[in-house]
Amino acid sequence: MSEQHSDSRLDRLEDQSIYILREGYRKFSRPAMLWSMGKDSTVLLWLARKAFLGKVPFPLVHIDTSYKLPEMIAYRDAFVREHGLELIVGRNEEALRDGMHPSRGRLTCCGALKTAALEAVVSERGFDALVVGIRRDEDGSRSKERYFSPRNRSFEWNHRDQPPEFWDQFSTHFPPGHHVRVHPILDWTERDVWEYIRREEIPILDLYFARGGERYRSLGCGPCTRTIASEASDVPAILVELAATRSSERSVRAQDQEGAYAMQKLRTIGYM
Numbered sequence: 001m002s003e004q005h006s007d008s009r010l011d012r013l014e015d016q017s018i019y020i021l022r023e024g025y026r027k028f029s030r031p032a033m034l035w036s037m038g039k040d041s042t043v044l045l046w047l048a049r050k051a052f053l054g055k056v057p058f059p060l061v062h063i064d065t066s067y068k069l070p071e072m073i074a075y076r077d078a079f080v081r082e083h084g085l086e087l088i089v090g091r092n093e094e095a096l097r098d099g100m101h102p103s104r105g106r107l108t109c110c111g112a113l114k115t116a117a118l119e120a121v122v123s124e125r126g127f128d129a130l131v132v133g134i135r136r137d138e139d140g141s142r143s144k145e146r147y148f149s150p151r152n153r154s155f156e157w158n159h160r161d162q163p164p165e166f167w168d169q170f171s172t173h174f175p176p177g178h179h180v181r182v183h184p185i186l187d188w189t190e191r192d193v194w195e196y197i198r199r200e201e202i203p204i205l206d207l208y209f210a211r212g213g214e215r216y217r218s219l220g221c222g223p224c225t226r227t228i229a230s231e232a233s234d235v236p237a238i239l240v241e242l243a244a245t246r247s248s249e250r251s252v253r254a255q256d257q258e259g260a261y262a263m264q265k266l267r268t269i270g271y272m
Contacts, residue, residue: 010196014047017184020147020170021051021131024182025058027172028129031182032088034118035060036133037072037079038219039204043193044133044185046202049083058131059086061121065113066096067221075205090121102223119155122179131182137189138249145183146170153177190249191242198235209233218249 024031033048033056035041048056062076080087092100095112102109122130134145146163148170163170174180185193197204207216214227228247232238 006195007199010192010199013185013188013192014050014196016187017044017047018051020182020184021048023170023172024129024131024148024180024184025052028180028182030125030127031058031129031131032061032125032127033058033131034133035062035076035087036219037062037068037076037205038133039193039197039208040135040185040188041133042202042204043188043196044131046200047184048131056083056085059088059125061088061090061118061130063090063114063117063121065109065117065221066091067102067113067223069207069219069222071205071207072219079203088121088125090117092117092120102221106224115155122155127179129180129182131184133185134183135188135190135193136186145181145186147183147186148172149181149183150174150178151181191239194235194239194242198239208238210237 033041033045035045045056045060060080064073076087079085092113095116100109100112121127136145148163150163152158152175172180188196196202205219207219209215210230210233213229213231215230215232216225217228217230219225230241232241
């Protein structure tokens with residue numbers, strides 16, 4: 001892809017994402033943004049700051065399973081301090097006291113430490129919209145999402161009954177008690193994200209860069225995320241590596257390997 005073509009595509013994606021962010025902020029009274037500190041949600045945070053003139057007018061929510069890599073938490077706290085962001089940390093303390101761990105089954109663990117914790121935050125804070133940095137190309141279940149995708153009173157997602165979205169006409173009116181997932185970077189690809197990080201010089205976690213012949217391609221909980229063999233120590237090298245790879249981005253995430261429809265099952269009950 002030529003540099004000119006790449007910039008043109010990134011400009012279109014950026015414009016669309018900023019439009020969706022502003023629409024979400026305008027349409028909903030209590031929005032929040034999920035932030036995992038990974039590359040996608042950090043690009044989303046960067047876009048939000050662009051959309052609102054350097055400010056983020058809604059709180060960030062990090063669902064802390066207690067199993068995140070220490071570097072992720074250090075990066076989170078430093079970034080929040082530097083940019084004056086409002087951060088809400090959600091944890092399922094009861095499940096953690098009960099010894100919840102990936103060894104009990106990764107889908108069980110994700111349900112307790114991620115989905116249940118998120119549901120509690122949404123309920124306690126009364127959020128009616130969650131801005132989320134998911135992309136269609138990540139896995140099959142995400143490809144079924146809309147830009148504005150409702151979850152019902154029980155936090156469930158019905159992938160068979162999604163609102164139609166034609167051109168820039170988005171459905172944002174849903175029954176009381178529902179909340180909506182807003183997906184501004186749904187059309188981006190993994191390569192788009194890295195191209196944008198390079199163009200904008202976005203400071204991201206150095207876990208993505210090779211150390212000792214290994215790096216993280218995707219970030220999650222420590223026990224469930226493995227590294228890949230790599231010598232890519234900067235963003236241009238990662239882009240070269242991506243052009244040659246044939247493996248999926250989330251092949252390093254254990255919960256994605258539980259079964260053909262594992263991620264869809266998780267997302268049906270409220271997972272990010």
